[in-house]
């Protein structure tokens with residue numbers, strides 16, 4: 089037997105041991121068996137294709153399993169939810185006008201770790217504008233925003249690069265958040281699996297359906313475990329199943345201690361969020377002589 093054959097066998101043994109350890113760690117953390125199988129299969133495929141040692145590609149199996157559980161673990165039921173943590177996002181007295189037309193007139197919003205805030209209101213009342221201000225993409229005319237921690241933003245549309253495939257998006261965004269290639273792709277695919285989407289082998293973003301592009305945007309927002317997630321109607325184009333998966337993902341993020349702001353005009357889930365900010369302008373009271 090030559091050295092190359094020995095080498096392959098040795099690596100195969102190392103891969104198998106690491107994958108078995110990952111499988112055990114995922115199950116120990118209560119990851120649903122189908123999802124655990126998916127995560128292990130993805131990792132195995134990556135190790136096979138890249139020929140990297142597992143520790144170099146993904147790190148220790150318990151640490152990688154913890155990262156997966158953090159992003160896709162089961163939601164914690166109401167009674168077991170810990171109290172909200174420190175303030176992660178604070179917007180005070182936000183005023184914004186476009187060509188003298190007032191859009192936001194002194195808006196306040198505070199979101200703590202482990203909370204979901206929903207921004208609702210009529211079309212054009214300034215929901216996306218407020219989120220862009222919170223993301224630092226638009227300046228307010230007056231007021232201040234403080235973000236304590238790292239930030240992920242999912243825009244209402246756009247946000248993807250037409251000629252890149254999903255894995256390349258994960259690598260690009262992951263690099264900006266200090267993640268290596270394998271970890272970014274692994275985490276991206278694990279997030280995607282929680283939305284019932286398998287991005288492995290998917291084509292360029294321009295070829296994806298609208299709903300799938302939004303899944304890509306949502307996965308990118310959550311990469312690298314940001315402390316604050318700003319999500320602007322991210323479920324547009326989702327079918328019913330994906331919409332349900334989306335809310336489960338939101339609750340998992342919340343239960344993992346993220347502070348989440350979600351713009352929504354769908355009111356059926358507002359009982360499942362912690363605060364609701366309604367930006368619909370209040371009509372001036374009629375003054376009768």
Ligand SMILES: Nc1ncnc2c1ncn2[C@@H]1O[C@H](COP(=O)(O)OP(=O)(O)OP(=O)(O)O)[C@@H](O)[C@H]1O
Pocket residue numbers: 186187191209210211212213214215216217218353
């Ligand atoms: N860059 C801009 N320049 C001028 N006007 C703008 C700009 N961005 C937004 N507006 C206007 O500000 C108002 C609020 O827009 P915004 O997109 O924040 O509302 P929204 O509540 O998110 O709306 P929708 O529910 O339709 O998504 C709208 O009248 C919009 O036309």
